[in-house]
Amino acid sequence: MFAIYKRELKAYFISPIGYLFVGNFLAVSGLLFSICTLQRQESSSVADYFQYLIYAFAILLPLLTMKSLSEERRTKSEQLLMTSPVSVTGIIVGKYLAALSVFGAVLLANSLNFVLLEKFGNANGTLILSNLICLFFIGALFLAVGIFFSSLTEDTLVSAITSMDVIFVMLAVNFLSDISISWVKKIVDFISVLARYEPFTYGILDVTSIIYYVSLAAVFLFFAVRVYERRRWA
Amino acid sequence: MIEFRNVYKDYGQNHALKGISFKVEKGDILGFLGPNGAGKSTALNILTGYLSATAGEAFVDGVNIFEHPIEAKKMIGFLPEQPPLYPDMRVSEYLNFVYDLKGCTLPKKQHLSEICDVVKISHVYDRLIKNLSKGYKQRVGIAQALIGSPKVLVFDEPTVGLDPKQIIEIRNLVKLLGKDHTIILSSHILPEVQQVCSKVVVINEGLIVANESIETLAEAVEGTRRHIAKICGPEAEVMKLLGSIPAIRSADVIGKQDANSISYLIESDERIDARIPLFGALAAKGYALIGLEGVEMSLEDVFVRLVSNKEKRQSAKRR
Numbered sequence: 001m002f003a004i005y006k007r008e009l010k011a012y013f014i015s016p017i018g019y020l021f022v023g024n025f026l027a028v029s030g031l032l033f034s035i036c037t038l039q040r041q042e043s044s045s046v047a048d049y050f051q052y053l054i055y056a057f058a059i060l061l062p063l064l065t066m067k068s069l070s071e072e073r074r075t076k077s078e079q080l081l082m083t084s085p086v087s088v089t090g091i092i093v094g095k096y097l098a099a100l101s102v103f104g105a106v107l108l109a110n111s112l113n114f115v116l117l118e119k120f121g122n123a124n125g126t127l128i129l130s131n132l133i134c135l136f137f138i139g140a141l142f143l144a145v146g147i148f149f150s151s152l153t154e155d156t157l158v159s160a161i162t163s164m165d166v167i168f169v170m171l172a173v174n175f176l177s178d179i180s181i182s183w184v185k186k187i188v189d190f191i192s193v194l195a196r197y198e199p200f201t202y203g204i205l206d207v208t209s210i211i212y213y214v215s216l217a218a219v220f221l222f223f224a225v226r227v228y229e230r231r232r233w234a
Numbered sequence: 235m236i237e238f239r240n241v242y243k244d245y246g247q248n249h250a251l252k253g254i255s256f257k258v259e260k261g262d263i264l265g266f267l268g269p270n271g272a273g274k275s276t277a278l279n280i281l282t283g284y285l286s287a288t289a290g291e292a293f294v295d296g297v298n299i300f301e302h303p304i305e306a307k308k309m310i311g312f313l314p315e316q317p318p319l320y321p322d323m324r325v326s327e328y329l330n331f332v333y334d335l336k337g338c339t340l341p342k343k344q345h346l347s348e349i350c351d352v353v354k355i356s357h358v359y360d361r362l363i364k365n366l367s368k369g370y371k372q373r374v375g376i377a378q379a380l381i382g383s384p385k386v387l388v389f390d391e392p393t394v395g396l397d398p399k400q401i402i403e404i405r406n407l408v409k410l411l412g413k414d415h416t417i418i419l420s421s422h423i424l425p426e427v428q429q430v431c432s433k434v435v436v437i438n439e440g441l442i443v444a445n446e447s448i449e450t451l452a453e454a455v456e457g458t459r460r461h462i463a464k465i466c467g468p469e470a471e472v473m474k475l476l477g478s479i480p481a482i483r484s485a486d487v488i489g490k491q492d493a494n495s496i497s498y499l500i501e502s503d504e505r506i507d508a509r510i511p512l513f514g515a516l517a518a519k520g521y522a523l524i525g526l527e528g529v530e531m532s533l534e535d536v537f538v539r540l541v542s543n544k545e546k547r548q549s550a551k552r553r
Contacts, residue, residue, distance in 0.1 A: 003334035007320075014322045080318035080378065083282040084335045085307040232286045 001086065004094030005101075008068070012102055021063050025106050028056045033113045038120070046117075046124070047201045050131045054197065057135075057142050058167040064099045065146025066160035069224070074154040088228045092147065092221055099143045107136055127203040134200035137213040138193060142167050144217035144224075151224040235260045235416045236281065236386060241290030243276050243440075250276040252440040253290065258433070260385075263412040265427030265448070266420035268437035274420040275315055277437070278390050281418070282312040294386060308336070311384040311415075315391045317375025321364035325355060325374055328363060329381065338382040345381070353377045353407060369400035376407065387417045393426060405430050424530075427451070459504050462488065464495045464525035465516060472521060476500065479515050481508040495524055 012018030036049035069092075072078035081091050111132055117123045146163040153159050174194035177185050189195045196213070199206035236258040243251040251273050258264045268274050279285040281292055283303045292299045299306040320328060329346050338345065350356040353373045358366060363374060372392060379387055389408065393401040408419060408430050421427050427434055427448075434451050436444040444451075465472050469487060476485040476498065484501045502508035509526060516523050 003331060006334070007331045010327075011320070011322070075318075075321075076314065076316045077318040077320055079279075079284055079312070079314045079316075080332070081335070082284045083307060083310070083312045083314075084332075085304045085337060086335060087304065232284070 001090035001094040004081065004086065004091055005098050008095050008098035009101060012064070012098070015067075017063065017067060018102060021060065021102065022106050024063070025060050026110060028060065029053060029110050030113070032056065037117060046128065046131070050135060050201070051194075051197075053135065054138055054194070055171060057139055058164055058171060061103065061139060061142045062146045062149075062160040062163035062167070064102060065143055065150050065163065066156045067150070068095045068099060068147055069150040069228075070154050070156050070159045074156075082228075082232075088225050092151070092224050092228070096144060096147050096221055099147070100140055103139050103143060104136060107132065107139065124203065127201075130200045130203050130205050133205065134197055134209065137210050138197065141193065141213045141217045141220075144220035145170075148220040148224045148227070151227040235262075235295055236264075236418065237291075237293040238277070238281070239291040239293075241277070241280060241292060242288045243273075243280060243285065244288045250440050251280075251287070254437065254440070254442045256435050256442060256445050258416060258418060260416055261412075262433050263408070263417045263419060263431045265431030265434040266418055266437065267422070267424070267427050267434055268420075269422055272422075272437045273440040274422075274437055275390055278312075278388050278418065278420055279314075282310055282388055283307050284312075284314075308382070309385045310388060311379030311382070311386070312388045313372075313375045313379045313390060313392055315394065317371055318378070319363050319371060319374060322362070324360055324362055325366075325377075326359050328374065329377060332378045332381050336382045340383065345383075349377050349380045352380070352410070354403075369396055369403070372396060372400070372404060373407075376404075376411075380411070385416060387411060387415045389417065389419045391420055391422070393421070393423070401426075458483070459502050459506075459508070460529040461500045461502075461509065462525075462527050462529055463498050463500055463512065463523060465498060465521055465523055466494045467496075467516075467519070467521035469496055471519075472496065472498070472516075475515055475519060475521070476512075479508065479511050481506045481511045497525075499529070 012021070032049050032052045036052065037046060069078070072081065082088070111128075114123055114128050142163075145166055146159070149163045149166065150156075150159040152162075170193050173188060174192040177188040177192060177195060179185060179188075193213075196206070196209040199209065238254055238256050240253045240255050241251055242249070242253050254273075254277060266274050266278065276285065280287050281294070281299065283299055283306065286300060294306045294309050297306045297309070320331075323331070326346075329349070330342075333342055333346065347356070350359055353376050355370060355373050355377060358370055363371065366374065376389070376392070379389070392408065393404050396404060405426060408417065411417060412430075412432075419427070419430060428451065431448055433447055434444070435442055436446075473485060473487070476482055481502050482500055483503060486499045487496055488499045489497045500508060500512070512526075513523060
């Protein structure tokens with residue numbers, strides 16, 4: 001698994017994908033940061049920045065995972081992985097962790113923005129940290145969604161677009177919480193990625209939400225493993 | 235070393251393998267022969283753990299590939315029909331990656347260097363894979379199969395798409411590797427299997443039609459010399475004349491080329507050149523021989539010959 005992780009990490013920066021992801025992430029994040037905080041000069045605007053960044057994830061994160069499995073399938077290099085003494089779970093998790101590492105590193109680099117914020121105003125350190133932690137886990141979930149859709153097709157574009165669509169739906173579910181029917185609201189609050197993000201906007205580190213994101217990510221990775229296992233039997 | 239027991243593989247309604255069984259002994263180079271779409275790649279993909287079988291069992295050195303895939307895969311080096319390469323990697327990076335992937339414990343530098351020497355890729359070790367010729371890509375594919383020094387090597391059509399010089403080089407390489415490994419080589423090229431292998435399994439439409447030593451295959455292939463002759467003259471007269479030439483074993487009309495000439499498939503014993511008496515006999519009767527060409531036996535012909543030989547032997551045993 002570690003060999004796959006290492007190769008995948010390297011592969012991001014052999015091809016332009018890794019650089020495109022890092023560049024676009026920092027540019028979009030920088031733009032949002034500038035609009036939401038530096039230009040507004042309002043104390044509550046950091047929360048807006050994080051919320052918009054989550055929406056931006058829907059487009060940015062599938063860039064990292066679109067090739068992960070579909071490209072291997074298209075070029076038939078997956079035959080090497082599948083005939084090596086490594087389990088399918090090892091292959092999927094290795095690739096997932098590589099994508100997660102790139103995302104994590106960029107998110108960390110991106111947090112340098114807050115050093116700037118601290119210089120020009122009063123930044124709430126606890127609030128920012130809890131938001132960053134939550135964003136990492138939301139990103140981890142979206143990457144797992146991307147890995148799953150990458151396992152379904154050998155077309156990288158199809159993989160990227162379907163991942164984006166599903167992530168958008170996962171985010172859009174939150175709009176249903178405005179419905180006044182109480183049981184609908186209860187369900188939406190339970191399953192909505194954004195509803196579970198809310199405690200973090202107040203600086204609360206909500207462990208149940210983190211467990212929810214991690215569990216859902218594990219479910220998508222499990223589905224990806226099942227897709228591969230099923231293809232062997234098909 | 236390798237055993238297939240009644241292995242079936244269905245792709246939906248399509249039955250790719252219909253219960254194949256065969257054994258490969260340690261040190262053998264087995265030729266897996268069959269036309270395109272016969273089920274060769276499916277069988278090899280099952281053996282290497284890439285696919286699962288619908289039914290049946292497969293063993294590598296006594297280890298059931300379906301029950302203990304990781305253990306079985308450790309004993310196999312596989313070169314699929316399309317080498318599983320990463321074009322953006324250098325040869326060195328790729329081989330190092332495969333070394334790590336296979337969890338190899340042999341001394342890394344020395345092991346990779348030995349493999350590169352054997353497959354002759356040392357001078358392209360630092361080049362990008364995408365810049366290599368097809369022949370070198372194939373060699374890199376063979377190199378990855380050799381990493382970890384597996385007991386069994388499986389090569390799926392290793393010479394497809396190569397030029398004649400590269401084909402000879404790859405065949406010689408496979409022969410060389412056969413000294414230390416048990417090898418399964420799939421091919422649809424008859425002379426390739428004859429040159430390289432010690433045993434042959436012939437597969438057609440998902441069934442094994444012959445499981446023979448290479449000598450038996452050679453007998454079937456080499457016992458007969460075939461020619462197509464274009465002759466001007468009345469069909470019945472010409473057929474009668476051909477039947478009267480002792481050197482000719484059989485003759486059949488295979489088509490009319492034009493208003494004047496008819497094509498005949500003529501078979502003779504391999505040790506006798508029937509062309510000279512044929513020419514003499516036709517000249518004596520005044521029939522013009524306007525074309526004569528040698529014909530290689532097709533795979534289908536070999537199937538028929540092998541199967542009929544087998545049936546003959548089985549009926550002789552029964553008697």
